[in-house]
Amino acid sequence: MKKTLSSATLFACCGAYSNIIFMGQPLIKALYGEKGLIFCVAVMFVSTLYLFTICSILLSLGTDKMKDSAKVLKDSFLNLVFISGTIGFICFAKSIVLPKIISDALQFSANTTVCLSMIYIGFLLAEANLKEVMKDKEIYLLHP
Numbered sequence: 001m002k003k004t005l006s007s008a009t010l011f012a013c014c015g016a017y018s019n020i021i022f023m024g025q026p027l028i029k030a031l032y033g034e035k036g037l038i039f040c041v042a043v044m045f046v047s048t049l050y051l052f053t054i055c056s057i058l059l060s061l062g063t064d065k066m067k068d069s070a071k072v073l074k075d076s077f078l079n080l081v082f083i084s085g086t087i088g089f090i091c092f093a094k095s096i097v098l099p100k101i102i103s104d105a106l107q108f109s110a111n112t113t114v115c116l117s118m119i120y121i122g123f124l125l126a127e128a129n130l131k132e133v134m135k136d137k138e139i140y141l142l143h144p
Helices: 005-016 020-032 036-060 069-077 080-093 100-127 130-135
Strands: none
Touching: 005 036, 020 036, 020 100, 036 069, 036 080
């Protein structure tokens, strides 16, 4: 089956970019504890840079929305994932301990992230036309 350029790049980006932020961090924390998250954040940095640079360029190929390199670099470093990861790394490196009330609020937020994102995805899927989605033969392919 022949794919369009935009469809092929979408499949390639989805296959290469893993969801380590929402799903990976809770799993790493459960398996390896707080110290395991240090390595997860390092992988998250690289993955986020990849997503906001290479994937951004690839997804805009063949469209009229091609981004210039300055915008791609700006988006790569000025996003919530990268900024919050940087703040977290600075707190770790400087041994900054947050007050308990702030730490508890952030922990509560972190514990609900996966659940809330799954509920949101459920709402999005509920609005999808299942018959139309199942007719698209490209969704059954595992490679671009």
